[in-house]
Amino acid sequence: MAKLTNEFILGKLKEKFGDGIILSVGISRNVAPLRGQLSIAVERSAIVDVCKFLRDDPDLQFNYLSDLCGADLKNFSEGGPLGDDRAYRKAYLAVDRSNLPEIVPDEERFRVIYILTSFSNKYKIRLVVTIDGTKPICPSITSIYPAANWAEREAFDMYGIVFEGHPDLRRIYMPEDFEYYPLRKEFPLMGIPGSIPLPPK
Amino acid sequence: MGINRSNQSEGFITTRLDALMSWSLKNSLWPMPLGISCCAIEMMAFAGPRFDVARFGAEVFRFSPRQSDLLIVAGTTTYKMARVVRKIYDQMPDPKWVVSMGVCASTGGMYRSYPVVQGIDQFVPVDVYVAGCPPRPDSLLKALMEIQKKVEAGKTQIEERGKVFVG
DSSP states (O other), X not given: OOOOOXXXXXXXXXXXXXXXXXXXXXXXXXXXXXXXXXXEEEOGGGHHHHHHHHHHOTTTOOXXXXXXXXXXXXXXXXXXXXXXXXXXXXXXXXXXXXXSOSOOOGGGOEEEEEEEEETTTTEEEEEEXXXXXXXXXXXXOTTTOTTHHHHHHHHHHHHOOEEETOTTOOOSXXXXXXXXXXXXXXXXXXXXXXXXXXXXX | OBOOGGGGGGTOOBOOHHHHHHHHHXXXXXXXXXXXXXXXXXXXXXXXXXXXXXXXXXXXXXXXXXGOSEEEEESOOBHHHHHXXXXXXXXXXXXXXXXXXXXXXXXXXXXXXXXXXXXXGGTSOOSEEEOSSSOOHHHHHHHHHHHHHHHHTTOOSGGGTOOEEEO
């Protein structure tokens, strides 16, 4: 089997799906290539079809979902999430943010990132889907990769991204009656006091 | 314990029942190992042949709280786990003692974040706190000896026992 290349995978995807679905490659905001690994921004509604194609195509055979995770891109203007913690504030302000994007609009607030592996080709690619922050809904790929089950539950637990079509979308880490999404940027590091009751002494 | 001179040849000793009870209890504490993270490895070393907790009579680790009188909370206690820890504590028969092993159980340790309880003494009474991340088995032996002192003093009520820090 010929060795896979980024260009070959991209050509196959473009040929199958076209520019309306394969949105951008390695250049858009935060979808940067990492160590030559291909990053593809995919239209949200088509992610299931794209995954199915990548898995089933005999030339590609991306038969393994390495990882699926969420990301919150919300960035605050100075002083937003910093609170009263001086050390944290100092560390936050020390980071050079000149190359970071402008304030991310709410419609592009979340990302879901898929890392697919092809064992037969020894190749990895990254798919990125943008999620609307006001209505965080994403199609579930558990029908393609059963391994996505718990990873999607984790993303739901931490970011509140609802995966449509997931067979059992419950919280996976936090207690089921917990009301917040702890990895969202506005959630304070030490939590909301009293949100998880302790047993009485 | 005292020796009754008149009965010495017969091999009698006299003592208070309380003192006898405390003495026997002290030398056969049955720990409930609540190894909920990495401190449990050191707790295993503490039970193993090198440090050998059998020298102190506490080698009978029971995995049922109903047969134990010493709860060793060895590890990071999350809010989700706190309910379980409290339930296990409640299931242990009186009198009972609690060792908070390691900084995570004692104060939250390096996990200064939303899921971790910043000290198990917020929901169970703790007798001995052991410092370290994780503590050496020696420290846990020291904690056991501190518990033995408390048992010997015969104070079984939580309120009158006080707290001891080891490490």
